[in-house]
Amino acid sequence: MSHLPFTLLAYFFNSVSVTVNKVLLKKAIPDPFVYIFYVSIFSLILIPALPFTHIPKSEVLILASISTLAWTSGAYFMFKALKVGLVSRVIPIIGTLIPLILLIEASRNSAININQTWAILFLSLGLIFITILDWKGKLTKAEIIFEVLSAIFFALSYILLRQAYLGEDFFSILVYSRMILIPLILLILVIPQLRKRVLSSNGQKINLFGKSGVLFLTGQALGGASELLLLFSISLANPALVNSLQGTQYIFLLIFGIFLKERYGKLSLCFKLLGIIFIILGLYILAFSNPVEKTKLGVSFSPKYAIELGLNPQTTFIKILDELKVKSLRLPVYWDEVEGFPGELNFSKVDYYLDIAKSRNIQVILSLGYKQPRWPECFDPPWVKNLIRSERDLRILKLVKAEIDHFKKYQNIIYWQVENEPFLPFGNCDTPNSTTQDRLKQEIQIVKSAGNRPILLTDSGELGFWLPAISSSDVFGTTEYRTVWKPILGYVDYPLPPVFYNLKQDLIRFFTGKAGPTIISELQMEPWIEGKALPSESDLQTQIKNFPVSKLGENLDYAKETGFKEIYLWGVEWWYFMDKMNHPEYLQEAKRLFRD
Secondary structure, three states, X not given: OOOHHHHHHHHHHHHHHHHHHHHHHXXXXXXXXXXXXXXXXXXXXXXXHHHHOOOOOHHHHHHHHHHHHHHHHHHHHHHHHHHHOOHHHHHHHHHHHHHHHHHHHHHHOOOOOHHHHHHHHHHHHHHHHHHHHHOOOOOOXXXXXXXXXXXXXXXXHHHHHHHHHOOOOHHHHHHHOOOOHHHHHHHHHHOHXXXXXXXXXXXXXXXXXXXXXXXXXXXXXXXXXXXXXHHHHHHHOOHHHHHHHHHHHHHHHHHHHHHOOOOOOHHHHHHHHHHHHHHHHHHHHXXXXXXXXXXXXXXXXXXXXXXXXXXXXXHHHHHHHHHHOOOEEEEEOOHHHHOOEOOEOXXXXXXXXXXXXXXXXXEEEEEEOOEOOOOOOEOOOHHHHHOOHHHXXXXXXXXXXXXXXXXXXXOOEEEEEEOOOXXXXXXXXXXXXXXXXXXXXXXXXXXXXXXXXXXXXXXXXXXXXXXXXXXXXXXXXXXXXXXXXXXXXXXXXXXXXXXXXXXXXXXXHHHHXXXXXXXXXXXXXXXXXXXXXXXXXXXXXXXXXXXXXXXXXHHXXXXXXXXXXXXXXXXXXXXXXXXXXXXXXXXXXXXXXXXX
């Protein structure tokens, strides 16, 4: 169940409750301690529900009780801040600090994923932009201290409460967590100074039958409903996510203001609209914040690359199928391996792998054409170098026609991949231009004539524009590389949230109107070697340093957060190379990932 509708409704109620609290604190009840006393009494309204609950375990009850005390302390310091500051500044500052504190705690414990972290940051930015121009008046040291203390106690309360909810049902925790307030209220009534402070007749107490009493009950009813919904949301999701949505209540207030014909300056309206954009973006990211649990995992396997690493490709292929239990495979067809002499085509090397895959019911993506996976991307036979470009392009079209005529007998081929990243200027290939695109269109037409199996086109997830690839394909394949090497910058980690790929896809599919699935055709699961060297030519310790074994699981978790349900891992040959070089931990971790 999603926490979003409950959280949004909670902040709607809270926006009204806070305004009521401010009025009471300024006029009817200027002492925050008195206000907290009456709030605590009002919280006991849940006590009659005790017969319908069960007593939580002692450790859970302790957590819930401490959480209630922490929340009460947070509310006290919030009201102290409201007494010396402006509601338009106090509440947004506390509302920004709480999710940031919770974000630090959640990140430390790996309780939230990358998408959720970015969502919290965008939602917090939205809250700041939508309220910052309303932060009027002098900001005192006392107000800052009260705001920080309030945020810390609120955050602590939500952390402890979340732990309690993991151990018991929501309603029992909700009711029993209030029990700790009974001795607290009695203690206040027993101590003479405190009793006099809350029950004196100098205007500090609430007349429930007067105007302030009606306001108090209204504010408490809305605040109680808000808190109830927030607590329920926290039972469903991490507190950092729930509290990061506080900015949405200011969207409600802005809408109310527009209907009430309140005037906003141009600068103020621009900031509020920018804040709304950040909040909407944060909500969009939250929609993709849950990783896909059931993912179709496969590997890209290059016999040529296996040979370059000093491995026997056929033996390695069998090991991959036996040890990893791979059920999905992407295979390239290299031009220099199938047409050693003009017109003399021999597909036996590829047939070997396809025959085994067919016998084991393994689904295959077969990559056809000129540009193929692995450096240098384009693998011209020696005789092609003497041809002019137009003649070579005709030979490529003939190659694709021969490939499709030969391989269409394999029913376990699920996608025809036409070229590899044909729109990306990478590798020892022609720079993409109108001529290469015309040839690609002809290749696609040839493949389409072979039957109704989908056509896959791929592009770089980080560097590609995707538009032409998505427009021309039935299935689109994106790469995902987390750590790359650049000539000037050295090793670079792409600081992109997984939802970046979703947003990129959704925008392009929206504007082009082209529907269809997206898969991850290459997920980086091996190091990017400096320059153009092979792993066998690079220092092993450097490879391990730049790509520790933990990155296998981290990168797969990252890929799952995109929501794409079909993922092909890139680097299976390297795992077996590392195993051969007395570093079996990569292969062992890969086995675990496929097993899990």
